[in-house]
Amino acid sequence: MKKLTTLVAAALTTSLLLGACGKKEETQATAEASAPVAATKIVVGLDDHFPPMGFRDEKNELVGFDIDMAKEAAKRLGMEVEFKPIDWSAKEAELNGKRIDVLWNGLTITEERRANIGFTAPYLENHQIVIVAANSPIKTKAELAGKIVGVQEGSSAVDAVNKDPAGKTLKELKQFGDNVTALMDLSAGRLDAIVVDEVVGRYYAAKKPADYVVLADNFGTEEYGVGVRKDDSELLGKLDKAMADMKADGSAAKISEQWFGKNIVK
Structure with missing residues (x-):
């Protein structure tokens, strides 16, 4: 009888140990699975x-x-x-x-x-510059009064023009999906000027110096x-x-x- 009791106790101990190990491994696995994965x-x-x-x-x-x-x-x-x-x-x-x-x-x-x-x-530091056609009589942003000016939709040029007193004198601030389309409308005479990031505007103006002029005036300085x-x-x-x-x-x-x-x- 004593021998049987000893065997039962041993079996129970082994079962408890195995159960504990299983739970420990399960806990470790869960922790590993929930740990944040480093972005690659x-x-x-x-x-x-x-x-x-x-x-x-x-x-x-x-x-x-x-x-x-x-x-x-x-x-x-x-x-x-x-x-x-x-x-x-x-x-x-x-x-x-x-x-x-x-x-x-x-x-x-x-x-x-x-x-x-x-x-x-x-x-990087940037300015919102004004570009006009090479044959335009416009020399300052004050002369944009009553004119149609193009900007890229969602760009900081929109806010820059709207915050400037000169922006309130425009006939229309026309927004485009991208600056390339705005420049095409400027070349076609459908716009009087565009306001654009300096790094972008000077890039395009340098490619076609006979077509575009960058005014000395701008609509403010900003940072990227x-x-x-x-x-x-x-x-x-x-x-x-x-x-x-x-x-x-x-x-x-x-x-x-x-x-x-x-x-x-x-």
Whole structure:
């Protein structure tokens, strides 16, 4: 009888030990499954009609200053980078809907955008310039009174013009899906002027110096930053460090010189 009792006790002990081990392994597996997986890819949202920041070349490949900057930063973070063209007027919805991870395409830092987007430190200074046709009599932004002016929909040019006293004197502020279409309307005489980011406007004006003139007046100075979701502080910190390192070691300057002929990185 004593022998039988001993055997039963041993069996119970073994069963309890096995059960405990099973639960421990199950707990470990659950913890491993729920642990956050480190991101290996960053999806960059951009307007692919925004040269020289991001656009398609003659081979339909995405190229540009911001493209090269993003590639270099991603390399330093040990991450793959994917570029995803989006409707720029819906950029905040694309970002906060997690269809992209960052907005990196000449994105102007504004207080209104800060309410919905987290920004890196500024990396480039920009102006909202005025471009007119080469044969235009318009010489100052005050002479835009009663005129039709084009801007890109969803761009900071819209806010810049609307906030300026000169903007209130316009006949019409006409919005376009991209700056290329606006420039075509300017060339065709359907617009009297366009207001556009300086880096973009001077790029186009330099390509056709006989067609366009950049006025001395502008609609204000602004800064570019990379936009991330407000709750993605980890990625924001990593990007800030990568870009600071790129400025410090001259990599950002080299990219700038390739696209602008000089270092304009802030």
